[in-house]
Amino acid sequence: MDQLKLENQICFPFYALSRLIIRAYQPHLEELGLTYPQFLVMLVLWEQDHQSVNQIGEKLILNTNTITPLLKRMELMGLISRRKSKEDERKVLISLTPKGLQKKEKASCIPDALLANVADEQIDRTQFDELKSQLNFWIEALKKE
Amino acid sequence: MDQLKLENQICFPFYALSRLIIRAYQPHLEELGLTYPQFLVMLVLWEQDHQSVNQIGEKLILNTNTITPLLKRMELMGLISRRKSKEDERKVLISLTPKGLQKKEKASCIPDALLANVADEQIDRTQFDELKSQLNFWIEALKKE
């Protein structure tokens, strides 16, 4: 029955860490006026502008029933525009507005600021990359389910 | 600007994995009639019955504004009971009902079933434990923030 102990679950640390990381981001994102999922959408668009709802959803592993209202709020905030694709009228293309693009510079210091805060205590680069590749292995494994 | 690429963020894998793991649990938890956070509450109570709202919240790193409605739903489902502590009338003690206790046995096979599904492809035990302790290090670091 030990396997039902909370501390023996591998699932819980991921659940907890996800929320703790979002909390750590919060003060930085507040300055940008973004929530964490909104920030992720911005990352995707800063990397490549003019993507369909589905393309964004696939990268963030989120369905349209989550993404659509999220994008609508971001449109209201003036960060992005939503317009139908001319080639395929089913698709809705998301583009950055000048205001949305402008935030990129302000955001660029966030990852560093966070790492400095948390991982300050000697986490060596190799170990860090090792962890990341391990996480990606799990993600790919679970995406296929 | 590469540091703003989604794939270079350490935060995203945790966010994604958390949701993917919950998805993987879903079919198993559906049989139990529980959501994932409800399952976590049950884990905490199966390990030790009769805990206050705060005690449960601390273990799951959740505030009462999340836990309270969650527990109320579980009370409606007949899994737990909520009653004021006699020693301290501010505290609300949560206890398992027979129905809640009964589910423990059915749940005991879930962790194994999941690991068999996902980690089937040779993940050795040592590496697994290493990962878990690394995650716990991060959790403790972020909890202190």
Place this chain on the structure above:
DNA sequence: TGAATTTATATCGTATACGATACAAATATA
């Protein structure tokens, strides 16, 4: 001991998540 402070929980408002379903545009196919 009476008022100020702290503690434990609950309530409210907003923003995700996501299963189920709807619906229009595009594609396949008989």
Place this chain on the structure above:
DNA sequence: TATATTTGTATCGTATACGATATAAATTCA
């Protein structure tokens, strides 16, 4: 080419999360 199927988004309902705020019980302290 008319219909069935697929694809891309959106809508609806329910369940988290969580900041801000409220409130009653307990504790502190002037």
